[in-house]
Amino acid sequence: MRWNELRSEKCSLARTLSVIGDRWTLLVLREAFLRVRRFEDFQKNLGIARRVLTERLAHLVEEGVLEKxxxxxxxxxxxxxxxxKGLDLYPALMAMVxxxxxxxxxxxxxxxxxxHKSCGHDFHTVTTCSECGEVVDPRAVRVRPNIAS
Structure with missing residues (x-):
């Protein structure tokens, strides 16, 4: 399956991968979360070819993840x-980190x-239930089809 075909899949992960699913895009996002803003700084930090960086930035702007x-x-x-929309990727990137x-x-x-600036403690990412606050382990999750979709 081609990258651009992932967008039409009935799967949120596949659709997400159509936007951020290559290594350079993820590294561009890492830099953006580290407060890098300018093309030259992205290029210097990543050692990425100008053409590739131009394509990745344009794609992220087109998708509304970054704005110029x-x-x-x-x-x-x-x-x-x-x-x-880009900031909403933070939990996913932190989980990978x-x-x-x-x-x-x-x-x-x-x-x-x-x-964490508020409390001053070093932290690692954990996934918690939005309803009860309990830490979520993959073995404690059941997945079912959304009959509305």
Whole structure:
């Protein structure tokens, strides 16, 4: 199946992958969450080809995950900022970071530590039930078709 065909699948994961499902897009999003905004900084941090970066940024803008804002008039230059749709990806990216920290960190530990500004504690991501607040384990979840769709 081709990437552009995933959008038509009756599966939320497949549809999501049609937007963010390649390595460069995920790394662009990582940089955006680390507050990188400008094309040159994305390129420098990622070591990505200009053409590839241009395509990934354009796709994320087209999908409403990022938006362009001019920061210079002559020549016109833009920065890229996460939209609310983009910010909504944070839990998913943090879950992947947590998985990588758990399974691929070296002896010194994870390369980055996340600290909650409000309480000052370092944290790792956990999935909780939106209704009762209990931590959700995949073995404690039942999935059923949505008969409304």
């Amino acid at each position: 804002h001019a920061y210079q008039e002559r020549p016109v230059r833009h920065e890229y900022r996460l939209t609310q 947590n998985w990588g920290d758990r399974h691929y960190a070296d002896a010194e530990g994870p390369p980055l530590v996340h600290t």
